[in-house]
Amino acid sequence: DKGNHRHFMQKEIYEQPIVVAQTLRSYLQRMEGKVALPIPDFDLSAIRRVTIVACGTSYYAGMVAKYWFEQFARVPVDIDVASEFRYRAPVMEPGGLMIVISQSGETADTLAALRHAKSEGQTIAAVVNVPTSSMAREADLLLPTHAGPEIGVASTKAFSCQLAVLAALAANLAKAKGKLDEAEERDIVRHLAEAPAAINGALAYDESIEAMAGAVAGARDVLYLGRGTDYPLALEGALKLKEISYIHAEGYAAGEMKHGPIALIDEHVPVIVIAPSGPLFEKTVSNMQEVQARGGKVVLISDYDGVAAAGQGCLATITMPKVHPLIAPIVYAVPVQLLAYHVAVAKGTDVDQPRNLAKSVTVE
Numbered sequence: 001d002k003g004n005h006r007h008f009m010q011k012e013i014y015e016q017p018i019v020v021a022q023t024l025r026s027y028l029q030r031m032e033g034k035v036a037l038p039i040p041d042f043d044l045s046a047i048r049r050v051t052i053v054a055c056g057t058s059y060y061a062g063m064v065a066k067y068w069f070e071q072f073a074r075v076p077v078d079i080d081v082a083s084e085f086r087y088r089a090p091v092m093e094p095g096g097l098m099i100v101i102s103q104s105g106e107t108a109d110t111l112a113a114l115r116h117a118k119s120e121g122q123t124i125a126a127v128v129n130v131p132t133s134s135m136a137r138e139a140d141l142l143l144p145t146h147a148g149p150e151i152g153v154a155s156t157k158a159f160s161c162q163l164a165v166l167a168a169l170a171a172n173l174a175k176a177k178g179k180l181d182e183a184e185e186r187d188i189v190r191h192l193a194e195a196p197a198a199i200n201g202a203l204a205y206d207e208s209i210e211a212m213a214g215a216v217a218g219a220r221d222v223l224y225l226g227r228g229t230d231y232p233l234a235l236e237g238a239l240k241l242k243e244i245s246y247i248h249a250e251g252y253a254a255g256e257m258k259h260g261p262i263a264l265i266d267e268h269v270p271v272i273v274i275a276p277s278g279p280l281f282e283k284t285v286s287n288m289q290e291v292q293a294r295g296g297k298v299v300l301i302s303d304y305d306g307v308a309a310a311g312q313g314c315l316a317t318i319t320m321p322k323v324h325p326l327i328a329p330i331v332y333a334v335p336v337q338l339l340a341y342h343v344a345v346a347k348g349t350d351v352d353q354p355r356n357l358a359k360s361v362t363v364e
């Protein structure tokens with residue numbers, strides 16, 4: 001049932017404040033300022049290395065999580081798309097944690113990677129949305145997302161819930177490895193607990209995103225740029241746009257522009273720049289200005305300070321609430337989803353059932 005919404009995708013975008021809160025509830029003891037796992041005594045202290053494997057949007061959630069595992073727990077992280085993982089003879093030593101991320105829990109390549117890693121003696125954690133799925137059953141540590149059924153083929157609420165679980169897992173691993181003191185743990189819990197309200201704040205800009213979607217709907221190609229955890233978001237933005245609006249879109253690390261893709265820039269290619277204010281802001285803005293200097297039409301997604309500092313000269317700006325960098329990827333997922341959604345609606349494509357795509361990919 002779509003309720004008041006025109007599409008399941010729209011409904012699911014709007015469910016995010018509630019389902020992220022619901023998901024966080026089983027990973028945070030908010031009052032105590034503690035992170036927790038659904039299996040409280042699962043011992044992570046011997047984990048020396050993490051391998052993340054997933055496909056599509058779930059893979060981009062994993063890319064964001066790599067920053068968190070390395071930053072908080074100081075544990076090295078490998079990440080692969082599941083369809084490539086087994087073909088590079090990955091080295092899996094004792095003390096390895098394999099994390100599979102999957103909405104459906106049935107994606108064939110991800111499941112095959114799980115089985116391969118298990119046979120090599122890795123501990124398996126599964127971040128899945130379907131608790132009865134194959135991955136949920138075969139994992140040693142089941143980490144459910146509580147997004148509820150996701151009907152739209154384009155993944156939205158599953159992604160933000162995956163990020164919430166992965167942030168909590170990174171904090172748990174850091175704690176188990178003695179890398180997190182009580183004050184740091186309390187801060188992480190406080191920031192994560194702010195995510196649902198911040199997502200609500202992001203949803204408040206829906207109409208302004210709808211109003212500028214026309215400027216993107218006529219394009220043949222669109223680029224997305226981001227740096228740090230906003231780089232995977234750029235990839236996710238491009239995937240969302242191409243799969244539901246059929247506009248060719250690519251995400252790049254902002255600093256990679258000048259190594260090739262900048263040759264594509266002219267006034268017909270909108271460039272979506274994801275740049276919350278913070279330590280990486282200035283660098284991303286200078287990449288954005290390189291685009292503008294070549295006639296590129298920029299849509300800047302930032303907070304009030306970022307838009308005030310760098311918004312002039314942009315084709316459009318999208319203003320987000322100002323949030324802590326830890327939750328920025330969760331919050332900035334919203335404008336990226338809404339932009340793809342409104343562009344697709346403007347083009348009249350089938351938003352919930354895009355051509356050639358299946359919700360669950362059970363062949364390799």
Ligand code: F6R
Binds near residue numbers: 055057059101243359
């Ligand atoms: C994109 C999308 C796909 C899935 C991918 C993995 O919007 O939905 O890219 O993310 O097929 O699916 P799961 O998460 O079920 O393994």
